[in-house]
Amino acid sequence: MPKAVIVAATRFLRSFSRPGRILVAISGGSDSKGLLVALHSALGAAEFDAFSLVACTVDHALRPESADEAAAVAAFCASLGIPHVICRWQGDKPLSGVQAAARRKRYDLLAETAATFQADCMVTGHTRDDQNETIAMRGARDQGEGPGSAGMAAAMLYGRRIWVLRPFLEVRRTDIRAFLEARGIGWIDDPSNVNPLFERVRVRASLGASDHVSASATAGPKRAASSARAAALLREHLRVHEGLVAAVEATQAARMDDPDWRRALMTVGAVIGGREHLPGRTTIKRLSGFLQSGEAGRMTAGRVVFDRRRSGLYLYREPRDLPVLRIGRGESATWDGRFNVTSLGPALTISAEAEGGAWRQRLIAAGLPPGVAGRASLAAPRIAPAEAGDLGLEATAARLECRIGPYDTFLPGFDRIMADTIALSFGRDRYSAPPVDEVLTEMAR
Structure with missing residues (x-):
């Protein structure tokens, strides 16, 4: 029903805590073009006078005709009086994983434009069809404790910079196209959307017109409730020392049959290991068996040592395959996926701490067993001027902060409560709140 498109746009605008400027990511396809037109139409109502729209098209430069298509979108936006810019993906493109790389680059360019x-905030035209495909793809993969049946969140924070909102997640593509056709508006069909080399295209073909995998109305709220409980468990049972070691009470360590605790612990492990994703189901099952046995010992998973002792469980980065990173004067970079380092003076070299360094003494002073402190310190960052000799962290002008791998790039709205708890545990600030009512972000429904 074309009416569903306007209803969704109106409901979305009413969800804002205050009026604002909305960046629409528009490719020229039916979904994003329908979103732009629906929002523009809804803004004609007096209640939305204080809102404004701007738009951006990212030209990935992967097809010869992409530049002309972007120009056509620019002309369409101009006809509606909507400010619009084109951002082009410059430089060489990867030979593999091009869709994932394009997605990251697209969000980078959109965030800069915002x-x-x-x-x-920015909005994208993801539909119920996209949601179905996402759920099917995640279900086919071994994603461990990932988002799974919750699908895409209606709100996602990108790079701690900008909230990406998806007003059309409950709207069908056929309704959007009917909405555009009723207004005599055409759209561009990207040939990559029918290229079977891409997983999403194959999944789309297998799903056809069925709707049996669509996320239920309670999937997002259930995920939010799970994250809230996981956050409460972390606050009660977890302590993080110097961003290097996560310590868990001995009695809690074995409770891996609790799905909320299991996901919470695996997420903390991903932060300790400098990873953006959790281990797969097979690894988690093996690790759960080890922890539930109650026996002392060590097991490594996802670059993280799970060190089980009578005094508790300790998680720390395994001391191998640690990189050497050089950054210029005043520059910032991420070391080992775990620490963001910013030079406040000269060029820097970041490498692994030598045995018996200052980090070990700090961890011992924090009350950790000497054996844990010694092993964990070997994976600690050693920061020194690039041209200098053996100087420690204290003598170097640098800012060091923990990177929260699973959430610092893509944070689903329904995980924000747990993400905040983990960020605070590692000495970071809370994540920013979305500009819309939290009903939309599926955190309080």
């Missing part, structure tokens, strides 16, 4: 326009 900052330029001083937009309060």
Whole structure:
């Protein structure tokens, strides 16, 4: 029903805590074009006078005709009086994983554009069809304790910079196209959307017109409730020392049959290991068996040592395959996926701490067993001027902060409570709140 498109756009605008400027990511396809037109139409109502729209098209430069298509979108936006910019993906493209790389680059360029326009958020045209495909793809993979049946969140924070909102997650593509056709508006069909080399295209073909995998109305709220409980368990049972060691009470360590605790512990492990994703089901099952046995010992999973002792469980990065990173004066970079380092003076070299360094003494002073402190310190960052000799962290002008791998790039709205708890445990600030009512973000429904 075309009416569903306008209803969804109106409901979305009413969910804002205050009026704002919205950046629409528009490719020229039916979904994003329908979103732009629906929002533009809804803004004609007096109640939304204080809102404004801007738009951005990312030209990935992967097809010869992409530049002309982006120009056509620019002309369409101009006809509606909507400010629009084109951002082009410059440089060489990867030979493999091009869709994942394009997605990351697209969000980077959109975030930069949002900052330029001083937009309060950006919106994308993801539909119920996209949601179905995402759920099917995640179900086919071995994603361990990942989002799974919750699908895409209606709100996602990108790079701690900008909230990405998805107003059309409950709207069918056929309704959007009917909405555009009723207004005599065409759209561009990207040939990659029918290229069977891509997983999503194959899944789309297998699903056809069925709707049997669609996320239920309670999937997001259930995920939010799970994250809230996981956060409570972490606050009660977890302590993080110097961003290097996560310590868990001995009695809690074995409770891996609790799905909320299991996901919480695996997420903390991903942070300790500098990873963005949790281990797969097979690894988690093996690790659960080890922890539930109650026996002392060590097991490594996802670059993390799970060190089980009478005094508790200790998680720390295994001391191998640690990189050497050089950054220029005043530059920032991420070391080992775990620490963001910013030079406040000269060029720096970041490498692993030598045995018996200052980090070991700090961890011992924090009350950790000497054996744990010694092993964990071998994976600690050693920061020194790039041209200098053996100087320690204290003598170096640098800012060091823990990176929260699972959430610092893509944070689903329904995980924000747990993400905040983990961030605070590692000495980081809370994540910013979305500009919309939290009903939309599926955190309090």
